Amino acid sequence: MNSRIVLGAFALTALVACKEKENKNIVEEIIEIEEVQPTTYAEISVKEGGSWKEGTREYIDGSFVNVDEMEVPEQHTDHSWYIRYEGPGWENKQTAYRLYLDWRNAIDIFGKKVDTLVLPYVGTDGFDSYHNEAPWGQDILKAGQSMGIGGYGRFTGDTIAHFNEVEKTHVKVDNSNSSSSVTIDYKGWKTGDVTTDLESVISIFPEDRFLKAELTPSVSFDGLATGIVKFDDIPLMQETSETGEWAYIATYGVQTLAGENDKLGMAIFYKTDEAKAIEGPHDHLVVFNPSTKTQTYYINSAWDQEKGGIKSEEAFKKDLQTKLSELDNNGKLE
Template sequence: MKRYLIPVLVAISVISCKQENKEKNVAADSQTSSQNSNSQKTYAEISVKEGGQWEGREYMNGEFKNVESLEVPQEHTDHSWYIRYEGPGWENQQVGYRLYLDWRNAIDIFGKKVDTLVLPFVGQDGFDSYHENADWGQDILKAGKSMGIGGYGRYMNDTVAHFRNVNNTKARVNNSEGSSTVSINYEGWSTGTDTIDLEASLSIFPEGRFTKAELTPSKEITGLTTGIVKHGPELMTGTSDNGEWAYIANYGAQTLVNDQDNLGMALFYKTKQLDRQIEGTDDHLVIFKPTTKTITYYFLAAWEQEKDGITSEDEFKTHVAEVLEELNSNTLK
């Protein structure tokens, strides 16, 4: 049996036992999982309901089951109750992320207070229970109408077009000893007068809070964009010594937890792929030049409640500078 399946098996065991205090058991059970599979440092999953039925846009009844790949049903949209925590998730021991696999296509953050893998337990005891404080942590970012952190869309007519018109969407997860990846193929994504296919890859590694994002469009279009949701903190920018990489970032009170809880977010991009960096309605935007080559960028989140985490703006700035230097020296994966 492959080692990366162990967290999923532990999760199934927890559900079948119907333990009354599931939130308290998350930290203990994920610790057991970590001890049983010391090499498992990253994890990605997608979990869908089986055994129920569609009633319009909602999937009723059924139980969640993890799958390696998924072709998204035409009925599926936001709040269909079909995909556990609404899309694929990926994590390492420091942070977790999820992508809304519907028209919103935003990326959200799971803040973690433990240094073990927790995604198999998230959303198992109520569809949106992860919005509430738990021993493992919680969903900490309000995406709203934005792309969240590192999500992607197309900037046109002074707004961001998300993924309302897609012929078919396929998602797959892959776990290996050195990384975990979510791959998504959007077939026939229509915006304005253009229709393209888009391949997206989102990878997380054992070390670091960052996700590596890779976007490959089937044809050149203007306005392909990513960004960071705007929640008030002042935007910070910087460029690497060799000028090949740059970043946008912010730090401050911008979480769902309370109005004093601090979160840092950063997005790193290749300057040669940049068309412009602007302020959108809901996001700090990085807009890329038209291309059919793969666009690569990185994003990261640092929550002050992490175990041994970053707890000040100065520490966050230092961390961002360190990641930028790693990109500058080509030592990041």
């Protein structure tokens, strides 16, 4: 299955298959198809049929169409109205994320109140309607000048260099029975005196609330970093696994756009021999050692309005400890 598939088409597929196969009970065939409906989903949706407004970086008119892959147009930037919810998205039945596919390159959270797939409908009733509370949930994280949760950039000692200078950006979406992923190839990403290509592969799995992120630069340089957006009065939590091979940084508290008492937990798991945790101006940072090897980390969040979700800081910490033990024992979360 790929990102062009409309989720509601499974019943139709079942009916067609039933007519083509004699001596098959139609009800049994529908049930068979329903059992293999996707448990993960990733997509990117761009406008077709419109045009770039002369003298601006805005795309006018047209309608959104899902594509399997694309090269980001040179004119595209934040609020160009060209990419639905401004970048690719990932989801499973518990959570959803998106990445701003522009200079910001931050990852945001779509908090979900339902246990069904919702991304195909997000932002279809108005470009930024997802900021408003809806039956499915809403955008809950204010990234500001940060990398959101698990976005990536280069820490230069006093600030994070985002993706202001990139020659080309290519994105590809993959959906399979076991996971969904988005691969982004950045060509000629320039920060200060360093120019590199960077491949980013971010995946989501059928269960739990995390994303797996894999970053592979073409040259070795200092400062490749990820992080969690800082909020006033929300303390940082840190923990290292029993073997010392894995660690996490995390925050928990009132740090969403959804209400005064709304609680959100965020965490990043990383390998201690590949990275270290430090403080940046807008993010709690994890900074990787210079290398051309693939850097793997995990992004995790838990919203207290999630259906059947984590409702307290104590429960959030317990969940993080379980994941830390799994990383110690298996070297991965999947």
